Each structure stands twice: as C-alpha cells, then as structure tokens.
Amino acid sequence: MLEANLLNIDPPDHTRVRRLVARAFTPRRIDNLRDKIQAETDHLLSRIADQEQVDLVAEFTVPLPLTVIGDLLGIPSEDRLRFRGWTNDLLAPDPAQPQQAKHAVINMERFMVELVAAKRAAPTDDFLSDLIAVRDGGDQLAEDELVSLAFLIFWAGYESTVSFIGNAVLALLDHPQQLAALRATAEPSDVALDELLRYAHPNQFSIRRFATEDITIGDVHIPAGDMVLLGRASANRDPLRFPNPDTLDLTRADNPHLAFGLGIHFCLGAPLARLEARIAIGSLLRRFSRIELAIPRDQIRWRSSFRERGLNALPVILGD
Structure with a gap:
C-alpha cells in the first residue's frame, strides 16, 4: 500500500496522480508558506539562542521541516516525532534488531490508513483532506494510491530536507572562506543553494529500478530482473561534468x-525544500555570528544508512 506512489508508477497513472497533487506545490502556494517558515525558523533559533552548546539536528534541522510539512498535510503534532522514529528505523535499522525495519513499515502503513480514515470522518483545512475529497468525490485516486501518496508527501516532505540542512551547515563549517562569503549576502542565492545541493545533498541513490531485459552498460552486464541503483551522489561529483567536483564553490554557475x-x-x-533550506541557512547565519563545532571534526557521526547520508547529530557552539 505504501509503494503505489509517484516514485514507483509510470504514465498514464503517474500523469493522473501527479496532476492532482501538483496543486499543493504550485509556486504561489509555496511562496505563501514563506512567512510561516520564517516564523517557525525564528522561533526555533530563539529557543536555542541562550544555550552554550546545541545539537542543530535535534533542535533545528528536524523540527523545522517536520512542522512545515506536518502542518501542510494536517498531521497531528503529537504523531510527527513518532513517525520520524519509524523513519529512522527503516533507513538505519539496528543490526542487532533485524525485524526493526519490517515493524517500522507495518507501523507507518497502519498510521497512514488510520489517519486517512480519521480525516475522511472529520475533514480539516489541510491538503490531505483535499486529497481525500478528490478521491471520494471523483474517484480519481484508488485507496492504495491515496494512502501511499500521503505517506510519500509526508516522508519526502521532511526527511531529505532535515538531512540536507544539517549537511549544508557542516559543509560550510568545513569551508570557512565559503561560509564568510555567504555571510556577506542576505540569504543563499540560487547559485549558492544549487552548489550546496550538489555537494551536500543526502540522497546517495535514486529510487530502485529493475531491468526489464538484458542490458550492457559499459563493461557491466545487467540481467533482466536485476535491481539497479543509480548513483546520484556519483553523478553530482562527476569530474567529466563538474570541474573540481570535490570542491565546494558557491559561485559555480554551470x-x-x-x-x-x-x-x-x-x-x-523541490520548491518547498529549496525555500526551507534558503530560509533556515540564511536565518541561522544572520542570527549567530559565531558557529563552530563543539566536538572535533573526526567525532562527527553519520547515520548508518546506505540510502541517505545524514548526520546523527551536529553539536555546535553559537554566539552573537
């Protein structure tokens, strides 16, 4: 039920479903969220302003996207961190608990089915209620498409953004000259944001695909039926496409x-993720003139996930 989403379907079903959900992510609707995102950002930064040391992941990069997409969909606030816990179990399961990922999927599916039922019984002013009205009114979404779509929008709406903001801040701390240059601007430009996305984006692979027939790419033979993971991170560091690909260059135009x-x-x-990252990074740099790691760089720990490169924590010292 969680698999029948936009990532895994093709036209004509993909065209139909994407057209329906695209209304939630029009440029105008996303831009209308700017003030709300800025207010939530300011609230979170004010809350950590007086702390001598803070974990930016726990206190900033997680709650900001989780609040934004949770409010957009109408996810009850008390359920959001619970869902985040299941996400962690799925992306980075404990090797000592081999059933952890399976249980996470079961819990997420049950949660989404129950949430859709609750919204159907008592609609509220949110996008998930709008999707249910479309499904029930015109029958343009099958029930598994509806549940799977709600799951995808919620998960994808915060998970990658959480990790990207943390990765981007760490990348800037690793490159003091680039950080100083960015501080001189009001907020990250499109050019600077694109370079941070290229350099520090957490998604290492595209969504899995399967060979429909035998195929040879270069010297590699892929039999029909084999699963293929495309190395998105490798593409973003391709030396044939990007000069000095391992260098963070916030002026990289091409x-x-x-x-x-x-x-x-x-x-x-993408427009929502870009807006959240732009506001989060820009506001953080404007609010604190001093941001430095609170632990040695080699003690920074990453989540044990092959799919997503994200930080377990980002302990920093902040100062005005």
Whole structure:
C-alpha cells in the first residue's frame, strides 16, 4: 500500500496522480508558506539562542521541516516525532534488531490508513483532506494510491530536507572562506543553494529500478530482473561534468546537479525544500555570528544508512 506512489508508477497513472497533487506545490502556494517558515525558523533559533552548546539536528534541522510539512498535510503534532522514529528505523535499522525495519513499515502503513480514515470522518483545512475529497468525490485516486501518496508527501516532505540542512551547515563549517562569503549576502542565492545541493545533498541513490531485459552498460552486464541503483551522489561529483567536483564553490554557475532527480519524476517538493533550506541557512547565519563545532571534526557521526547520508547529530557552539 505504501509503494503505489509517484516514485514507483509510470504514465498514464503517474500523469493522473501527479496532476492532482501538483496543486499543493504550485509556486504561489509555496511562496505563501514563506512567512510561516520564517516564523517557525525564528522561533526555533530563539529557543536555542541562550544555550552554550546545541545539537542543530535535534533542535533545528528536524523540527523545522517536520512542522512545515506536518502542518501542510494536517498531521497531528503529537504523531510527527513518532513517525520520524519509524523513519529512522527503516533507513538505519539496528543490526542487532533485524525485524526493526519490517515493524517500522507495518507501523507507518497502519498510521497512514488510520489517519486517512480519521480525516475522511472529520475533514480539516489541510491538503490531505483535499486529497481525500478528490478521491471520494471523483474517484480519481484508488485507496492504495491515496494512502501511499500521503505517506510519500509526508516522508519526502521532511526527511531529505532535515538531512540536507544539517549537511549544508557542516559543509560550510568545513569551508570557512565559503561560509564568510555567504555571510556577506542576505540569504543563499540560487547559485549558492544549487552548489550546496550538489555537494551536500543526502540522497546517495535514486529510487530502485529493475531491468526489464538484458542490458550492457559499459563493461557491466545487467540481467533482466536485476535491481539497479543509480548513483546520484556519483553523478553530482562527476569530474567529466563538474570541474573540481570535490570542491565546494558557491559561485559555480554551470551546475546541472541531480539532487532532485530529472524528467517526469523530478521532485515535486523541490520548491518547498529549496525555500526551507534558503530560509533556515540564511536565518541561522544572520542570527549567530559565531558557529563552530563543539566536538572535533573526526567525532562527527553519520547515520548508518546506505540510502541517505545524514548526520546523527551536529553539536555546535553559537554566539552573537
């Protein structure tokens, strides 16, 4: 039930479903969220302003996207961190608990089915209620498409943004000259944001695909039926496409990165993710003139996930 989403379907079903959900992510609707995102950002930064040391992941990069997409969909606030816990179990399960990922999927599916039922019984002013009205009124969404779509929008609407903001801040701390240059601007420009997306985006692979027939790419033979994972991170560091690909250069103008994919499956939430990252990073740099790691760089720990490169924590010392 969680698999029948935009990532895994093709036209004509993909065209039909994407057209329905695209109304939530129009440029105008996303821009209308700017004030709300800024207010939530200011609230979170004010809350950590007096702390001598803070974990930016726990106190900033997680709650901001989680609040924004949770409010957009109408997810009860008390359920959001619970869902985040299941996400962690799925992306980075404990090797000592081999059933952890399976249980996470079961819990997420049950949660989404129950949430859709609750919204259907008592609609509220949110996008999930709008999707249910479309499904029940015109029968343009099958029930599994509806549940799977709600799951995708919620998960994708915060998970990658959480990790990207943390990765981007760490990348800037690793490159003091680039950080200083960015501080001189009001907020990250499109050029600077694209370079951070290329350099520090958390998604290491595209969504899995399967060979429908035997195929040979270069010297590699792929039998029909084999699963294929495309190395998005490798593409974004391709030396044949990007000069000095391992260098963070916030002035890099020619930057066709694949952080949000390409073609018909280009990330529908890209404008929202860009807006959240722009406001979060810009506001953080404006609010604190001093941001430095609170622990040695080699003690920074990453989540143990092959799919997503995100930080477990980002302990920093902040100062005005």
